[in-house]
Amino acid sequence: xxxxxxxxxDFPQRGDSALIAFTLRRLLxxxxxxxxxxxxxxxxxxxxxxxxxxxxxxxxxxxxxxxxLKAQYGLDKPPLVQYFKFLGGxxxxxxxxxxxxxxxxxxxxxxxxxxxxxxxxxxxxxYAALFGMILGIIAAVNRNRWPDHLAMFFAVVxxxxxxxxxxxxxxxxxxxxxxxxxxxxxxxxxxxILPVLVLGTRSAAFIARITxxxxxxxxxxxxxxxxxxxxxSQRVVILKHAVKNALIPVITVLGTTMGSLITGTYxxxxxxxIPGVGRISLDGIFQRDYQVIQVSxxxxxxxxxxxxxxxxxxxxxVDPRIRYS
Amino acid sequence: xxxxxxxxxxxxxxxxPQSVNLWVAAWRRLMKKPTAVIALVYIIILVLVAxxxxxxxxxxxxxxxxxxxxxxxxxPGHLLGTDLLGRDVLSRMIYGTQxxxxxxxxVLLVETTVGITLGSLAGYYGGWIDMVIMRLTDIMFxxxxxxxxxxxxxxxxxxxxxxxxxxxxxxxxxxARLVRGQVLAxxxxxxxxxxxxxxxxxxxxxxxxxxPNVMSPVLVSAxxxxxxxxxxxxxxxFLGIGVRPPFPSWGSMINNMMEMVxxxxxxxxxxxxxxxxxxxxxxxxxxxxxDALDPRLKH
Numbered sequence: 001x002x003x004x005x006x007x008x009x010d011f012p013q014r015g016d017s018a019l020i021a022f023t024l025r026r027l028l029x030x031x032x033x034x035x036x037x038x039x040x041x042x043x044x045x046x047x048x049x050x051x052x053x054x055x056x057x058x059x060x061x062x063x064x065x066x067x068x069l070k071a072q073y074g075l076d077k078p079p080l081v082q083y084f085k086f087l088g089g090x091x092x093x094x095x096x097x098x099x100x101x102x103x104x105x106x107x108x109x110x111x112x113x114x115x116x117x118x119x120x121x122x123x124x125x126x127y128a129a130l131f132g133m134i135l136g137i138i139a140a141v142n143r144n145r146w147p148d149h150l151a152m153f154f155a156v157v158x159x160x161x162x163x164x165x166x167x168x169x170x171x172x173x174x175x176x177x178x179x180x181x182x183x184x185x186x187x188x189x190x191x192x193i194l195p196v197l198v199l200g201t202r203s204a205a206f207i208a209r210i211t212x213x214x215x216x217x218x219x220x221x222x223x224x225x226x227x228x229x230x231x232x233s234q235r236v237v238i239l240k241h242a243v244k245n246a247l248i249p250v251i252t253v254l255g256t257t258m259g260s261l262i263t264g265t266y267x268x269x270x271x272x273x274i275p276g277v278g279r280i281s282l283d284g285i286f287q288r289d290y291q292v293i294q295v296s297x298x299x300x301x302x303x304x305x306x307x308x309x310x311x312x313x314x315x316x317x318v319d320p321r322i323r324y325s
Numbered sequence: 326x327x328x329x330x331x332x333x334x335x336x337x338x339x340x341x342p343q344s345v346n347l348w349v350a351a352w353r354r355l356m357k358k359p360t361a362v363i364a365l366v367y368i369i370i371l372v373l374v375a376x377x378x379x380x381x382x383x384x385x386x387x388x389x390x391x392x393x394x395x396x397x398x399x400x401p402g403h404l405l406g407t408d409l410l411g412r413d414v415l416s417r418m419i420y421g422t423q424x425x426x427x428x429x430x431x432v433l434l435v436e437t438t439v440g441i442t443l444g445s446l447a448g449y450y451g452g453w454i455d456m457v458i459m460r461l462t463d464i465m466f467x468x469x470x471x472x473x474x475x476x477x478x479x480x481x482x483x484x485x486x487x488x489x490x491x492x493x494x495x496x497x498x499x500x501a502r503l504v505r506g507q508v509l510a511x512x513x514x515x516x517x518x519x520x521x522x523x524x525x526x527x528x529x530x531x532x533x534x535x536x537p538n539v540m541s542p543v544l545v546s547a548x549x550x551x552x553x554x555x556x557x558x559x560x561x562x563f564l565g566i567g568v569r570p571p572f573p574s575w576g577s578m579i580n581n582m583m584e585m586v587x588x589x590x591x592x593x594x595x596x597x598x599x600x601x602x603x604x605x606x607x608x609x610x611x612x613x614x615x616d617a618l619d620p621r622l623k624h
Contacts, residue, residue: 033463033464033467036464036467037464037467037468040464040473041476044476044477044480045480047480047481048480048481049481049482156605156608159608160552160601160604160605160608161601161604162556162559162560162597162600162601162604163560164559164560164563164576164579164580165579165597165600165601168579168583168586168590168593168597169597171586172586172590175586176586176587176590183586258469259469259470259472260469260470260471262469262470262472263469263470263471263472263475263560266471266475266560266564267560267563267564270563270564271583281475281479282479282564282565282566284479285475285478285479285480285566286565290480293476293479293480297468297472297475297476300469300472301467301468301469301472304467304468304469304472305467
């Protein structure tokens with residue numbers, strides 16, 4: 001994240017090759033992680049009570065019918081064989097077929113929802129980071145005055161209020177009472193507003209708290225006092241000297257709240273009727289469509305691991321003192 | 326808030342012992358924080374409500390009365406109204422405390438036991454034990470937040486036992502890492518070296534010297550985590566993969582009455598408010614404990 005007016009141009013020259021090596025090493029390390037994630041999600045399916053094929057065919061299906069369908073899906077093979085077959089397919093972009101929707105490719109079902117969820121998640125992360133940081137900076141600059149108290153009140157409430165409770169409150173206020181925003185539906189930009197507010201507010205509250213305490217630490221440092229002493233304006237001192245140095249803890253929090261942002265999509269997609277990956281995965285759960293649950297879980301976990309990698313790389317961009325080793 | 330010399334209220338200075346036990350000192354500091362005291366009282370009341378739910382609730386949680394469907398709060402006999410099936414909202418909220426309290430209690434017990442055991446083994450012995458345990462936590466951390474719990478509940482189906490299991494599985498790795506880090510730092514300290522040079526056995530060093538010293542950060546972290554546990558249970562139940570209906574959870578009640586946001590949003594206030602205040606209470610208690618147990622930290 002580039003802060004306007006802050007020169008960090010010396011970073012790429014110095015750390016370029018180290019950053020590339022670091023990225024490559026981390027990408028390589030992703031392979032075992034992804035293998036374990038896929039293995040856990042895949043074998044969890046075998047721990048399920050009942051079997052999916054009988055559920056799909058209903059109680060009246062004959063054993064021959066069940067056996068035939070099982071053979072068609074390769075479910076008659078031993079679990080380990082099934083797993084390697086799945087992995088082999090996954091490498092070619094074939095993630096198996098849905099049990100419930102008569103053989104529809106799972107990746108087709110999950111993929112469309114995935115893009116939708118990524119868009120909401122991205123906008124919500126942006127809202128959380130910007131709004132949280134601005135709030136935290138305002139609070140720190142006005143320490144122990146009313147803007148600080150107001151911002152920290154928001155932070156405590158924002159951390160404590162459950163997403164669906166906030167959703168109900170906002171739906172009532174903007175959708176039912178004021179009638180200015182749609183409460184359900186998907187497709188137009190205005191459909192983003194409520195889901196993004198619900199999804200991002202908790203993270204925004206966390207970030208506001210962390211930004212405030214990081215800023216307070218930085219403002220007390222000698223170099224900030226020096227900057228003030230040489231007559232720089234408050235705006236320059238805060239934006240140019242303080243904020244950049246307060247970014248590290250903020251980035252850390254951004255990385256850790258990303259998890260709640262991702263599982264939060266399950267809730268907002270349920271509430272606002274958004275056809276995202278969370279909704280599709282939940283439908284998979286209710287229809288006992290294990291392939292859909294497994295593939296969406298794998299994809300979500302993969303994105304999470306990749307986002308964490310990006311977060312780790314951001315440390316070096318923000319603070320050139322950090323070396324990748 | 327200064328370290329060491331905790332000021333003692335004048336009334337209590339009758340026979341002050343020479344040294345104040347860490348836990349006693351922490352308790353006194355905690356009791357000086359109004360938000361923490363209120364939160365603690367609130368949580369104690371919540372536990373009592375959960376224990377005596379069947380005595381306190383005016384109706385059975387599954388009792389459907391079709392004569393009073395969707396009654397507004399304040400209807401005689403139904404203080405907080407009734408839901409779409411004519412079930413008493415207050416009674417269901419009271420039974421719902423059983424879910425929140427029991428999930429919080431079980432997860433607290435399991436995560437501290439597993440976290441302390443694995444964390445201290447990893448930290449103390451290092452080597453391959455450490456490697457295996459830490460790789461295990463890495464794997465758990467590769468799943469964002471609740472995703473693994475959603476997967477477990479989705480596959481194993483709703484039910485309180487599955488909830489205990491899924492939430493505990495997700496909860497322990499954070500504590501294990503915390504304990505490991507603390508033990509790593511402590512095991513080189515002089516009092517541990519002294520114990521070792523006296524021939525104290527490993528198990529005694531871990532149990533009597535290391536674990537008591539990691540208890541306060543563990544307690545703070547676990548209490549702060551409980552707000553998340555309560556919220557997670559409500560979220561899972563809201564999604565329909567938590568408790569098994571008709572047993573109520575605050576989350577599933579909100580889900581059941583969601584569509585009333587258009588017609589009778591007032592019915593949603595009860596479960597929403599109790600859920601939010603409970604999460605807030607655990608946050609306040611956690612923050613209070615942190616300040617009380619580690620006065621060096623300023624926030």
